[in-house]
Amino acid sequence: MEFKDKQAIYLQIADYLCEQILLGKWPPGERIPSVRDLAGMLEVNPNTVMRTYDFLQNKEIIYNKRGIGYSADENALAKILAYRKERFLEIEMPEVFRTLHILNISMEELGVRYEKFIAEHFPVIK
Structure with missing residues (x-):
């Protein structure tokens, strides 16, 4: 992924995740990649992905199920x-x-x- 200078990387990753959810790659209710997996895919620090996931959780776009991982919220499309x-x-x-x-x-x-x-x-x- 090519990152731009005008916006924080964690927000660019949030945009990427939201696009994938909107495009149906990670449908609402389905698991999204783990912090470590996404960090590897995008070649960024896992802390940056964690910041992205915290941001999206605060927006109620994704949620974390203990022991299972992160998933897109059932109302993710409307919230995005x-x-x-x-x-x-x-x-x-x-x-x-x-x-x-x-x-x-x-x-x-x-x-x-x-x-x-x-x-x-x-x-x-x-």
């Missing part, structure tokens, strides 16, 4: 979407709006490009 949406709107959107304003990109132009992007990357399957 709410968390990611809030973070996007609070942290990332202001930067997007700033760039749109500086480059004089209208909401209409943005809308056209957004629709094209969705059509190309997420086609409706019939």
Whole structure:
């Protein structure tokens, strides 16, 4: 996994775990990799993964069953979407709006490009 400088590594790992849960790789109620296994997979210190797991437990996205390990919460999908949406709107959107304003990109132009992007990357399957 390639890490970026702008965000703490444990938060980038949290994003990775949340994506895997959203994509169905680790469905709600199912076990996720152990701290040691994930640290090995991502080539990071187990303490960093532990910090990630603590963070996600506090958000009630994952839980720990003693002797069994960590699992995705039954309501993980809704909690992940709410968390990611809030973070996007609070942290990332202001930067997007700033760039749109500086480059004089209208909401209409943005809308056209957004629709094209969705059509190309997420086609409706019939």
